[in-house]
Amino acid sequence: MKPLRRRAAARPIEARARLPYPDGWFAVAFGKELTPGTVLRRRLMGEEIVVYRTRRGAPLAVRPYCPHLGAHLGVGGKVEGEDLVCPFHSFAFGPDGRCVRTGYGTPPPKAGLTHLAVREINGVVAVWHHHAGSPPDWELPAVPVDRYPAPVTFAQTIVDHPQEVVENAVDLGHVESVHRFSNARVRKPMRLDGARMSIGPAVQRILPVLGAIDVEFDVEAHGLGYIVVEARIPRLRMAALVQMMATPVDPAHVEIRFTTAARLGRAGARDSVAMRASRLLTLALARSFWHDITLDFPIWQNKVYLPRPRLAQGDGPITPFRRWAAQFYPPGAATPPDQVDPSQQPVADPGVLESEEEHSR
Numbered sequence: 001m002k003p004l005r006r007r008a009a010a011r012p013i014e015a016r017a018r019l020p021y022p023d024g025w026f027a028v029a030f031g032k033e034l035t036p037g038t039v040l041r042r043r044l045m046g047e048e049i050v051v052y053r054t055r056r057g058a059p060l061a062v063r064p065y066c067p068h069l070g071a072h073l074g075v076g077g078k079v080e081g082e083d084l085v086c087p088f089h090s091f092a093f094g095p096d097g098r099c100v101r102t103g104y105g106t107p108p109p110k111a112g113l114t115h116l117a118v119r120e121i122n123g124v125v126a127v128w129h130h131h132a133g134s135p136p137d138w139e140l141p142a143v144p145v146d147r148y149p150a151p152v153t154f155a156q157t158i159v160d161h162p163q164e165v166v167e168n169a170v171d172l173g174h175v176e177s178v179h180r181f182s183n184a185r186v187r188k189p190m191r192l193d194g195a196r197m198s199i200g201p202a203v204q205r206i207l208p209v210l211g212a213i214d215v216e217f218d219v220e221a222h223g224l225g226y227i228v229v230e231a232r233i234p235r236l237r238m239a240a241l242v243q244m245m246a247t248p249v250d251p252a253h254v255e256i257r258f259t260t261a262a263r264l265g266r267a268g269a270r271d272s273v274a275m276r277a278s279r280l281l282t283l284a285l286a287r288s289f290w291h292d293i294t295l296d297f298p299i300w301q302n303k304v305y306l307p308r309p310r311l312a313q314g315d316g317p318i319t320p321f322r323r324w325a326a327q328f329y330p331p332g333a334a335t336p337p338d339q340v341d342p343s344q345q346p347v348a349d350p351g352v353l354e355s356e357e358e359h360s361r
């Protein structure tokens with residue numbers, strides 16, 4: 001008879017040390033999902049929101065409950081022209097949120113929807129969150145999506161926090177153990193500039209026939225919800241553009257959105273031969289790029305956040321990264337690493353941890 005394998009149960013999600021919700025821009029949809037007239041229901045930081053696109057093409061996001069009698073506008077709500085129409089009594093709300101008509105032809109009440117700040121950039125629809133309701137004070141950048149074919153996109157909800165996802169980009173130590181690269185090093189040191197963090201790592205991968213291939217990365221994070229990476233393999237004249245976005249849906253879960261596109265040579269105009277070849281390359285490689293990212297998921301889904309980690313040489317610039325990340329939290333909510341009381345350090349779970357259930361859309 002086979003001996004029973006003992007596995008330590010993962011600490012319940014709600015009992016693990018968690019960072020609070022960060023301020024900043026967070027993706028709520030890919031632009032291509034939100035065709036004109038589409039209404040999407042989303043969860044953002046423990047609350048419902050409704051994201052929709054008017055017939056003329058403007059992406060908008062509102063708090064979900066109709067001020068008339070409380071129906072959820074994301075469940076049966078419809079876009080008519082530039083208005084969002086409630087499914088319950090057909091009251092309509094204009095793009096500025098104001099109620100513009102009732103379903104009875106009577107004068108509309110003085111009521112309105114609460115809009116959230118929205119941006120559509122690089123094929124992503126993002127919503128601004130600030131703990132005190134302050135308006136955006138920085139923007140997501142335009143990245144060179146035009147130099148690449150249309151990306152392949154993936155989305156999956158996992159147990160995690162956005163800071164852990166961005167920290168992974170400066171965590172050089174895990175690149176060998178988790179991603180099977182070797183010779184991880186920093187080509188361009190980390191730079192911290194307002195809401196922007198950049199770093200330029202390089203690694204090697206051993207490929208059959210080709211041997212050791214150098215891969216260079218330029219990584220930028222803008223806040224804790226948006227990462228863009230350009231990866232280059234100079235020897236193969238190949239490059240890839242990846243966007244990775246982690247949006248908190250509740251205190252324990254993030255929805256990961258990922259886009260990836262690859263190109264050969266300089267791949268200029270959209271109809272060039274090189275661009276057509278790049279399109280095929282993107283389709284061929286997208287799933288393996290996504291697979292590389294998912295290798296982190298079992299670690300992220302079961303780890304705790306240690307505010308005072310026991311770091312070692314070779315780790316990458318985790319401490320300055322965390323000082324930078326502290327700016328995205330309400331004052332006093334996230335303690336920078338050099339001010340942490342060691343007695344508050346949570347104890348890591350021993351043993352092998354069962355992974356949480358995953359679900360993808």
Ligand code: FES
Pocket residue numbers: 066067068069070071086087088089090091
């Ligand atoms: S609840 Fe929305 S129109 Fe009545």
Ligand SMILES: [Fe+2]
Pocket residue numbers: 168174178179296
């Ligand atoms: Fe990773």
